[in-house]
Amino acid sequence: MIMGSNMAECHPVAFRWPLKAKTDHGAVLMHVDPRFTRTSALCDIHVPIRAGTDILFLGAIINHVITSRRWNTDPFFKEYVVNYTNAATLVNPDFKDTEDLNGIYSGLSSDGKAYANESWSYQRGPKPTPAVTEAKTFTDLLLERVPGRPKTDPTLKNPHTVFQIIRKHYHRYTPEMVEKVCGCPKKKFLKVAETLLNNSGRDKTSNITYAVGWTQHTVGVQIIRTAAMLQALLGNIGRPGGGVLALRGHATIQGSTDIATLYQSLPGYLNMPDARKNTETFKDYILTEAVPLSTSYWGNFPKFAVSYFKAQYGDAATKENDYGYDYHPKITADHSHLPMFVHMSEGQIKGFFVMGQNPGVGGQNARFQRKALAKLDWMVVRDFYETETSAFWKNSPEIRSGELKSADIKTEVFFLPAAAVAEMEGTFTNTQRLIQQHEKSTDPPGDARSDLWFTYHLGKRLRKLYASSTKDHDWAIKNLYWNYEPEPSEVADYRIKDEPSAYKVLKEINGYTWEDKKPLPTFANLKEDGSTVSGAWIYTGVISEEGVNNARRRRGDNWISPNWGFAWPANRHIMYNRASADLAGKPWSKKKKLVYWDPKAGTWVAPSGDGIDFLPTKAPGSRGKDNGIGFDWLSGNDPFIMRPDGKSWLFAPFGIVDGPMPAHYEPYESPVANLVYRQQANPVAKTWFIEGNPYHKVADPRYPIVISTYRVTEHHLSGTMSRWLPWLAELMPELFCEISPELAAEKGIKNADYMTIETARGEIQARALVTRRMQPFTINGKTVHEVGLPWHWGWQARAEGDVVNNLSVLVADPNVTIHEGKVFTCNVRAGKRGGAA
Amino acid sequence: MAKGMFVDTSICTGCKACQVACKEWNSLPGDPAHFRRVPDRPYRVAFNFTGDSYDNTVKLSATDWRHVRFIEQFNESRSEARWLFSSDSCKHCNDAGCLNACPVKAIVRTDMGNVFVQQDVCIGCKYCIPACPYGVISFSEKTGTVHKCTLCNDRIHNGLGTACAKACPTGSISFGEVADLRKKADARLARLKGLGFEKANIYGYNEAGGLNVFYLFMDRPSVYGQPEAPVVPQQRLMSSTAVTVASAVVVAAAAMISFRERGEKKKEEVKL
């Protein structure tokens, strides 16, 4: 099932594989999407639903599955769900569901802005006797604090079991409700639910694939969780052909999440020190971050964290100074993209680096974002072409309309040309966590330089400027371990001789022993005593020994291809793959064999060559140590080793800020009221009530039409990498708006003519593409129209069009601050903007 | 043996990778007709939006040797909903109208069966253009000659497949020996028929003496803009010539009669 993704259009080559499954192996492809897209065209079933109703649709499948005969009689489901998920775990009796509180969970603060999650916690047995009496190491600190084991009821009968809570929570998510709220015929919904159920089990697995169609919502995280819950209930996780696949958008968007240039995260998914929490000292930091997770593989957190800080400051990082922790910045609030621009518009941000991104087109409420740029003192842009962002002071719509004047904009702008991928060496991590090396083929032209060159040489200059400082706050930059000078052999063939060594950086990411600089083959080698460095522990193994870069391996095969690149962690391609075997460690079926226990060898084996995402010697059925941490605590039947109970979470006792389970909320801007609960939208969604960012009311008569933004195959995101290319510009030359003939007739809009789309944030014009691929929905008896706009265009380049994000608004998911770009409201009319015909 | 391509439109996603891959390998620019000058821009800007589904390049041209068609088949209630795609190019006919029409032997068939325009021979008379029943071959003002798909002549003579087939993400375009491709096509057609796609058909086994680039269509060929019964124009050459000669005889006879009054009788007709 493809949902929240237009796979054939946005990931055409990945779509090769599901299509192969369809043509060669008879797989059924289903596409659930408001529009009939090129993906729908190739799928067996297309199910149109109103944008933003995914949780209801998926929740109804959950309800259908757990009340079905097959699910309740086939022993496979019970074995998988009782043992590999937290269905049997008992939840705090204080917990109140949305059914009890009409759309909110227990724990909502009095101002309604945040949840306290104490009532969502597990019921636990008594705390074990600690394995250590005196804490000498960080690990000892964790051993002192191991909690009691969660209580369970394997019969799933107890009303406090996660399973019973879920059953109750989703019992009103019925096919009738789907028809009423999603606008999708009951018959089509049932077809999808039945197909998923019938194609899951011992012999068969089903996969759910999504992309930003799910993430860009005020309930984005919860939509994905619903899918994960469904897959866990269907026994589709950790098994070949199963899972929930995220299709990500950029070449190494996965890499830049793993090795985060994201405000809240350090490389390897260590949380950024956060002044809002108790992270004052390094010990505080470790206790705050690691204690709740110590009974998972995160029990090794101290080793990862020390190795990270050691990598930052090298010799200057010592046990005595907590490895330089005190000099590391702490976050104090949400510093993500949207707040960044809010604060930029307020003048808080003076200097801005924009590297290969184009917020002038791609940013939500792009007009707001462009105007914020004008408040900067200086801005550095690195890109291939003169992006809209880099030219905001020159010819943006605001300059053309006279709203801003070039002469008044004091921003000093630097455009530094960037090297193309083919012109530099480095690694990308693809959407399947696969790290692949691309080689340098030639020098970039003129002054163009690699991004690494820029950052490295900026760092060198800054270190020179701060070399003589003795101030505390310059300690970090002064003591930064910053040596990626190339070996002569690395630059011998090239004009640019000061290109830093990407290999040395990757080696540091991988990790090595500080003393003799020997690369570490696995993260199991990391130490908490400062003897190892590792920039991002999850990547350890990519350089398994000096000179051996596993991202460079290029021997594929017909299945897992373990010798092509390197899949973090530890070359494991299918995560949690211990779940591909039953309780006894035997494959669920011959057809779905992946990882299983070899009793003779006393080890788990994977003939496909996939990395085993489990302790290889931990026998199935073996009990965990109640007072241990990490693998010691986990039993032989706990495949989900990154969860502190080793189970897949149907119910999230913590970690998600807007509820332990997903509930259907309407999009922040919606033409209809929530028909499921009294609570209209996500109560804790992030909003910015500021000038230039007006919101539409629910069922606002001025903006009755649902709008969705998306991409097409022929262009890439904000178009910087596609609209300048004649080959791509001519394939999709101009911004267009997809609109149903029904709505077009109502508004007098003709195909290929100009039409105007309007929100309280702005109005834009687009060519109308009147097509029956768009359709009106009947929601609770009322007709709701939907229009769609691909957002690739801007006022520069060989293919021009208005900026679609001038329409969108700053509103975001509370967990990750991803904006709601997939659904908001608007109005449309015939003719060009400004009233011209 | 003849090389060719099989285009299985049932698995085409309309992504247009073939169009770009073709341009990349053959160094074809963006079609100049798709771009125009815009005030304050030092470069030309594309303006070829058509509103015809996702098809903006409309036809094959001297710079577009491939073209993906988009056919939307939806009824009002959307109970019938189908979006068909098909990637079109030169079909490398076994009886090629363009080759037959070329007065200078610029258009030749190579040992691999592909119909190839020799750019250094072509004089740009453009007669091959209307001679193609598929509207494939096109004239370039820039080179003064005609251009079309070469079946990647350079690649196939170096043991490679065509650029479009190589790029095609779903394998909708496959390159190989025509005989092998036909086997593959027959199998695929049988499978689709078995699944209930009654209208599925293979286009190109018999048309124009057999097409080395042939198609599996999900609907009638005309739905995809292909002639249902293409005629290679030169098949009519003899009849057309005969009628014209006959007319010449008629005119000559008429002249004889007109001028006969005081003329001597001569058997002029016989000589003609």
Next chain:
Amino acid sequence: MKVDRRQFIKISAGAVGTAVIAEAEAFGADTGHIQEEAQKVPIKTGRQVPSVCPYCAVGCGQIVTVDDHGKIIDIQGNPDSPISQGTLCPKGAATYQLVNNDLRITKVRYRAPGSDHWEDKSLDWAMDRVAELTRKTRDANFHEFQDMPDGKGGTVKKRVMNTYAIASLGGATMNNEWNYAHQKLFHALGVVYLENQARI
């Protein structure tokens, strides 16, 4: 669009190739015009370098072909890649034009405050200036401590070691190595507005 050198070479090469004909055809009267390729047709060749597609996150393999002068003459799918098996989407197939494009900027450009045009500057000058501005802005806006809510309605002074005056945004099309080095440097500077497309 200009006919570039590559195109010129290729067109002439193709022509030369087919010029070699081992055909002894009678004058006229043929409809086949079959030409035997007695000699192989020349093809674009050069040093082949394995690469990865710069567009989406599927990670299709690419092969970059470079001629003797270090010019990229071709970028195609890598048939060895188990992900893509030599295929590419339209964007991936257009990578050559992303690299070789007459509108690609290869010189440093500078816009002075209040100006309405770009000026050309040297790379060295720009790097020095950016470093200087970074230092100034940072030093003028650095916080060692900040009052934070103590959870009981009051505030407590906490060590934060950061600056809010500098922000960094992008890019998920840059190498892992850059991401690492960049977060390392910017964390050392105390930058917390450190963001990436990866959020979107």
Next chain:
Amino acid sequence: MSFETQAPHWEWYYIAIYFFIGGVSAGAYFIGSLLELLGSDKHRQISRTAYYLAFPLICVTPVLLIADLGRPERFWHLFFYTKEGIPYMNFTSPLSVGTWALLVFGGMSLLSFLNNLIIDGRLKSPALEGLFRHVPHKVYAVIGSFFGFFVAGYTGVLLNITARPLWASTDPLIGSLFIASAASTGAAAIALVMAWQKISSRDAIKEVVVFDRVAMVFELALIAAMIVVAGRYSAPLSKGLYGLIFWGGTVVIGILLPLGLYWYGRRPGAAGVSLTALAAVLVLFGGAMLRIAIVQAGQLQ
């Protein structure tokens, strides 16, 4: 939008006009040679006029033809296959065969032209005179006449042997139509020149006109047949600019009107020569319009 075939984008002022002038030249030459073969003094005047017309006109045509080529400097590829350096003709290509025919016809019309210059005493070259004495001019008149028909007709066959809807659907009639038009316009051209020169006998002009009338009636019949045969594909000829050119320019002004004028001029006491001259001009105009209409309408999308 679906495009089954593409238009060659031939320019009317090159290709259609070439078709027209080639037709006039060929038609005139044919009449000239026929009357020469029939041989009487009165006809001698006609055939001399015809020969003097045919050659200069046919000289114009290669210029037009070459001007429309994308690579005019390569026009000689039409006769030589450069890769082998041997003469070349493609029998399946009317364009190829027609070009050769044009070459032969050009040669024959040159000979006839020179021969007439010698006979008229306007060219005094003993060498040439000797040459022409040895080759009976009737031989090349017959050859020229044959290829003249070819030049007139192949242009139509060339259009028929395409996949363009209008041209293909009217197969096999355009060749015949162009031959009829060539004969008619050739005759009109002769009549016009003879009327202009005012040295010819009115009878001679009258005979040419009689033939022209026959040719025009034949042409009319062919047009009718063509419209019927083409059915719905004849639409481009009945709509818009080319509809006007075809029905107005060719049928009304170029055929019906001159037929009427000829008919009227037949009566004793009518304005005679000048009326005939007017009619001839209209016929020529109609012939040009016919080529333009058919060549251009066939290229409409």
